[in-house]
Amino acid sequence: xxxxxxxxxxxxxxxxxxxxxxxxxxxxxxxxxxxxxxxxxxxxxxxxxxxxxxxxxxxxxxxxxxxxxxxxxxxxxxxxxxxxxxxxxxxxxxxxxxxxxxxxxxxxxxxxxxxxxxxxxxxxxxxxxxxxxxxxxxxxxxxxxxxxxxxxxxxxxxxxxxxxxxxxxxxxxxxxxxxxxxxxxxxxxxxxxxxxxxxxxxxxxxxxxxxxxxxxxxxxxxxxxxxxxxxxxxxxxxxxxxxxxxxxxxxxxxxxxxxxxxxxxxxxxxxxxxxxxxxxxxxxxxxxxxxxxxxxxxxxxx
Amino acid sequence: xxxxxxxxxxxxxxxxxxxxxxxxxxxxxxxxxxxxxxxxxxxxxxxxxxxxxxxxxxxxxxxxxxxxxxxxxxxxxxxxxxxxxxxxxxxxxxxxxxxxxxxxxxxxxxxxxxxxxxxxxxxxxxxxxxxxxxxxxxxxxxxxxxxxxxxxxxxxxxxxxxxxxxxxxxxxxxxxxxxxxxxxxxxxxxxxxxxxxxxxxxxxxxxxxxxxxxxxxxxxxxxxxxxxxxxxxxxxxxxxxxxxxxxxxxxxxxxxxxxxxxxxxxxxxxxxxxxxxxxxxxxxxxxxxxxxxxxxxxxxxxxxxxxxxxxxxxxxxxxxxxxxxxxxxxxxxxxxxxxxxxxxxxxxxxxxxxxxxxxxxxxxxxxxxxxxxxxxxxxxxxxxxxxxxxxxxx
Amino acid sequence: xxxxxxxxxxxxxxxxxxxxxxxxxxxxxxxxxxxxxxxxxxxxxxxxxxxxxxxxxxxxxxxxxxxxxxxxxxxxxxxxxxxxxxxxxxxxxxxxxxxxxxxxxxxxxxxxxxxxxxxxxxxxxxxxxxxxxxxxxxxxxxxxxxxxxxxxxxxxxxxxxxxxxxxxxxxxxxxxxxxxxxxxxxxxxxxxxxxxxxxxxxxxxxxxxxxxxxxxxxxxxx
Numbered sequence: 001x002x003x004x005x006x007x008x009x010x011x012x013x014x015x016x017x018x019x020x021x022x023x024x025x026x027x028x029x030x031x032x033x034x035x036x037x038x039x040x041x042x043x044x045x046x047x048x049x050x051x052x053x054x055x056x057x058x059x060x061x062x063x064x065x066x067x068x069x070x071x072x073x074x075x076x077x078x079x080x081x082x083x084x085x086x087x088x089x090x091x092x093x094x095x096x097x098x099x100x101x102x103x104x105x106x107x108x109x110x111x112x113x114x115x116x117x118x119x120x121x122x123x124x125x126x127x128x129x130x131x132x133x134x135x136x137x138x139x140x141x142x143x144x145x146x147x148x149x150x151x152x153x154x155x156x157x158x159x160x161x162x163x164x165x166x167x168x169x170x171x172x173x174x175x176x177x178x179x180x181x182x183x184x185x186x187x188x189x190x191x192x193x194x195x196x197x198x199x200x201x202x203x204x205x206x207x208x209x210x211x212x213x214x215x216x217x218x219x220x221x222x223x224x225x226x227x228x229x230x231x232x233x234x235x236x237x238x239x240x241x242x243x244x245x246x247x248x249x250x251x252x253x254x255x256x257x258x259x260x261x262x263x264x265x266x267x268x269x270x271x272x273x274x275x276x277x278x279x280x281x282x283x284x285x286x287x288x289x290x291x292x293x294x295x296x297x298x299x300x301x302x
Numbered sequence: 303x304x305x306x307x308x309x310x311x312x313x314x315x316x317x318x319x320x321x322x323x324x325x326x327x328x329x330x331x332x333x334x335x336x337x338x339x340x341x342x343x344x345x346x347x348x349x350x351x352x353x354x355x356x357x358x359x360x361x362x363x364x365x366x367x368x369x370x371x372x373x374x375x376x377x378x379x380x381x382x383x384x385x386x387x388x389x390x391x392x393x394x395x396x397x398x399x400x401x402x403x404x405x406x407x408x409x410x411x412x413x414x415x416x417x418x419x420x421x422x423x424x425x426x427x428x429x430x431x432x433x434x435x436x437x438x439x440x441x442x443x444x445x446x447x448x449x450x451x452x453x454x455x456x457x458x459x460x461x462x463x464x465x466x467x468x469x470x471x472x473x474x475x476x477x478x479x480x481x482x483x484x485x486x487x488x489x490x491x492x493x494x495x496x497x498x499x500x501x502x503x504x505x506x507x508x509x510x511x512x513x514x515x516x517x518x519x520x521x522x523x524x525x526x527x528x529x530x531x532x533x534x535x536x537x538x539x540x541x542x543x544x545x546x547x548x549x550x551x552x553x554x555x556x557x558x559x560x561x562x563x564x565x566x567x568x569x570x571x572x573x574x575x576x577x578x579x580x581x582x583x584x585x586x587x588x589x590x591x592x593x594x595x596x597x598x599x600x601x602x603x604x605x606x607x608x609x610x611x612x613x614x615x616x617x618x619x620x621x622x623x624x625x626x627x628x629x630x631x632x633x634x635x636x637x638x639x640x641x642x643x644x645x646x647x648x649x650x651x652x653x654x655x656x657x658x659x660x661x662x663x664x665x666x667x668x669x670x671x672x673x674x675x676x677x678x679x680x681x682x683x684x685x686x687x688x689x690x691x692x693x694x695x696x
Numbered sequence: 697x698x699x700x701x702x703x704x705x706x707x708x709x710x711x712x713x714x715x716x717x718x719x720x721x722x723x724x725x726x727x728x729x730x731x732x733x734x735x736x737x738x739x740x741x742x743x744x745x746x747x748x749x750x751x752x753x754x755x756x757x758x759x760x761x762x763x764x765x766x767x768x769x770x771x772x773x774x775x776x777x778x779x780x781x782x783x784x785x786x787x788x789x790x791x792x793x794x795x796x797x798x799x800x801x802x803x804x805x806x807x808x809x810x811x812x813x814x815x816x817x818x819x820x821x822x823x824x825x826x827x828x829x830x831x832x833x834x835x836x837x838x839x840x841x842x843x844x845x846x847x848x849x850x851x852x853x854x855x856x857x858x859x860x861x862x863x864x865x866x867x868x869x870x871x872x873x874x875x876x877x878x879x880x881x882x883x884x885x886x887x888x889x890x891x892x893x894x895x896x897x898x899x900x901x902x903x904x905x906x907x908x909x910x911x912x913x914x915x916x917x918x
Contacts, residue, residue: 071546072481075437079420097439097549099498101420103400306805310791317793645789648750650778651806652771 033163036081038092039065039278041143042108044286045153046085048178050160053167054083058280065278066140070094083163085156089116091140106159108152109142115151116142117209139209141276146186148210150179185290189215192297200247202269207253207276220245226254242267249300272300307655311662321631322667328628329671330678332621336614337675338682343610345683347603350376353489354595356426358576359568361389361401364589371598374565376490377406377414384562385590387499391559392588398579399570405502406564410460410478413448415495417502423484425569428491432456433482436498439552440544442478443496446486454480459543460495462505476505477543503561504544504552511544511552568592636660698726698761698859700747700892705756707739707746717742718917719756722910726761726859729883729893731903734912740896743912744862747894748781749773761859761892778807782853782891784882786865788845790837790852796824797833800852816855823851826888827881843874847881854885861886863895867902879905 032055037043043058050056059077061068070078078084078100086092088109095105109116119137143149157175161168193215203212206221220241224230230238250264251274261271273296275281277289284292315322353375362370363383372378384405393401402425405417416422420435423443433456436443442460449455461475478497486492503509544552554561570576583592636643643656702722709715717739724730734740745751746758749765750773758765761780765773782803790799798805800820824830827847837845846866853861863882867875879895879902886893895906903909 314793650774
């Protein structure tokens with residue numbers, strides 16, 4: 001009798017399990033296409049254009065995405081993506097040592113090579129006296145020129161339309177909205193920077209080439225980090241620079257340390273932060289952060 | 303009565319084991335060799351042809367067509383003349399086909415290292431049996447046979463073999479990390495080590511990694527500094543393994559457009575594109591050739607089949623001689639056994655009984671030969687073709 | 697009628713100018729043990745072959761164990777040899793690739809009766825025991841002495857309880873001690889099975905054991 005009860009119990013359990021597993025059967029409808037982006041601006045643009053049609057992701061990057069080195073753990077995500085939206089213009093140095101399906105790479109600056117700016121003063125190295133081997137440099141913070149950002153957004157829309165042709169019209173309409181906002185941003189920057197035209201400026205790092213070109217800024221770059229006090233040589237070089245280029249405003253990628261701010265102030269130079277927005281920031285989305293940049297530039301005139 | 307004759311026949315063969323085995327072996331070989339020859343040639347031809355048929359077009363530097371095909375499809379050790387990486391771009395830019403690069407110059411303990419792109423695996427329909435696909439410079443995915451013969455799997459390492467013992471300049475052993483093992487495909491891919499083509503260039507020394515010369519701690523390796531250019535001296539140590547820590551320091555000097563490839567697998571979407579492409583490269587200024595691997599192999603196989611026929615003819619002659627010798631042995635044996643047959647007849651055995659006895663001995667040998675020959679043919683079918691194909695890669 | 701009756705038997709070999717034999721009369725009673733002596737080449741073996749039905753006479757009559765052989769078909773004579781005749785040869789004539797048991801079974805192997813007939817195995821065991829070779833059943837002839845081999849041959853000859861036991865110089869290849877044993881064995885087996893025994897021999901020391909000795913020279917007509 002006990003054996004029979006046990007048997008019945010087992011059969012019952014089996015039937016229950018059937019029901020449970022039946023209920024948790026995998027989702028029948030197809031998974032969304034996975035789109036990976038290499039930095040935050042592209043992530044933002046893609047999300048705005050794609051809506052919820054695709055799953056937009058950005059790798060977990062601490063710090064500047066331009067310095068990102070994907071590891072073995074990142075490869076599965078990269079290779080599984082249906083589309084990888086990249087900035088191009090040499091931004092993704094990791095492309096040189098990763099193996100990816102080229103058909104899935106969407107280079108957003110591929111068709112606007114004529115708009116890209118070369119970098120000057122790049123440190124080269126060579127092996128032996130036989131010959132010089134150069135590393136050609138291109139400035140890659142292209143999105144800082146809203147007109148170039150529009151081109152990149154258009155490239156994204158085209159890429160998404162190939163990926164999900166059925167949603168091409170939806171992508172187009174969302175692109176139009178994004179373009180309008182970028183045009184507005186361009187206008188506001190134009191206004192803000194018009195007052196700084198011809199005024200000598202210094203950039204803490206050579207990452208504002210497109211901003212400089214777009215708004216005709218008279219600027220020179222140094223290689224200073226916000227949290228690292230420049231050494232004696234750097235200050236001497238800075239003085240020499242100021243002699244030829246008497247800047248009163250220094251634009252920083254990130255908030256400089258109070259020591260640096262003070263020392264600059266002693267020399268009559270104001271520090272203002274213009275966040276290139278390469279990575280996500282808790283303070284807000286792309287346009288919030290860019291508007292904040294404009295606000296700070298505007299405020300610096302005082 | 304017939305059972306008795308078979309019993310006596312069987313006992314006789316068993317007792318004279320050595321003679322029986324020699325006869326069995328001779329007749330078996332006589333049956334097996336022509337069959338095996340046909341099987342091997344047919345199966346090898348099928349396998350070779352299948353792979354060639356699955357490869358629409360090959361782009362290579364002008365030179366030996368067979369050499370190009372054997373190297374690109376079967377990773378034969380003999381290298382065709384190299385063509386530049388820009389040739390791949392030309393194919394892509396034509397809009398008529400996509401291209402898959404191949405660079406097969408190097409080996410790792412005898413296994414060909416195939417520098418290629420991820421597209422190769424989808425093209426050849428290769429699946430992973432374990433681990434993952436290569437994703438970073440210096441990573442490798444190995445074929446099933448490489449994994450078993452060299453006892454490597456995801457997480458292990460393989461080192462590229464230097465080309466010569468005194469190879470001091472450039473081609474140096476690179477330690478590659480195995481990240482994946484391919485499922486058995488029954489093709490030369492089972493015997494290969496796959497890397498990104500850029501990893502193959504690193505092996506060649508066209509790309510390398512070393513400490514950043516701009517950093518202070520590398521000053522011992524600096525020969526001179528001149529404005530924006532730093533010249534390194536010979537003491538600069540180059541990395542022989544690409545790791546997470548040094549991968550950013552790996553670079554190629556000069557543009558990669560001139561870097562070498564053994565061939566490009568060209569995949570046109572349709573026959574029209576294929577024809578147009580072939581037409582373009584007919585007398586192309588670049589001097590490259592676009593060929594149809596199937597056609598090249600057909601020419602080769604025609605020769606092979608002709609040779610096969612001669613071989614089989616020779617084997618048939620040998621068979622005739624074997625039959626003659628075997629018959630002689632039987633006749634001599636029967637003569638020696640005359641007394642035995644006389645005794646049987648005197649005891650009451652009929653002529654047909656004695657004839658059946660002799661026939662059963664012949665029959666057992668023949669049956670045994672047929673069975674053994676069939677078994678050997680089956681084994682040949684299963685294992686020899688793979689072995690023969692592996693000879694092509696040598 | 698049992699026994700052997702030969703009258704006016706004429707035999708010659710097919711080749712011209714060959715051997716000829718004429719036996720006017722020969723009678724052997726059922727169960728009689730007879731030794732046949734005579735010069736070599738006189739036709740003693742031929743007589744045994746005629747009695748076994750191996751050879752066919754040109755003319756005359758042969759009756760053996762109630763069967764007339766001279767007008768029998770080939771098949772009938774083979775049947776007769778298998779069923780009614782046991783033969784022992786000078787050179788033993790055992791098959792070297794068969795065991796002792798299988799050699800004894802030979803008369804049934806060349807016949808339709810299966811060798812696996814359990815009756816056969818019992819009969820073989822019994823015969824081997826009667827000749828003292830019960831432990832040699834699985835041995836091969838080359839593992840036996842000459843004397844043992846001839847005893848096996850005797851067992852083979854007796855397998856089907858023949859009416860007629862023919863022994864052609866059975867002691868020719870044996871030493872003195874074994875000669876005696878084999879002759880005694882032949883006679884005792886013949887008596888046990890109530891068979892006629894005809895033994896051709898050159899060895900006159902063996903003749904005392906026989907009831908009757910036939911001088912072949914006197915048997916045939918010159």
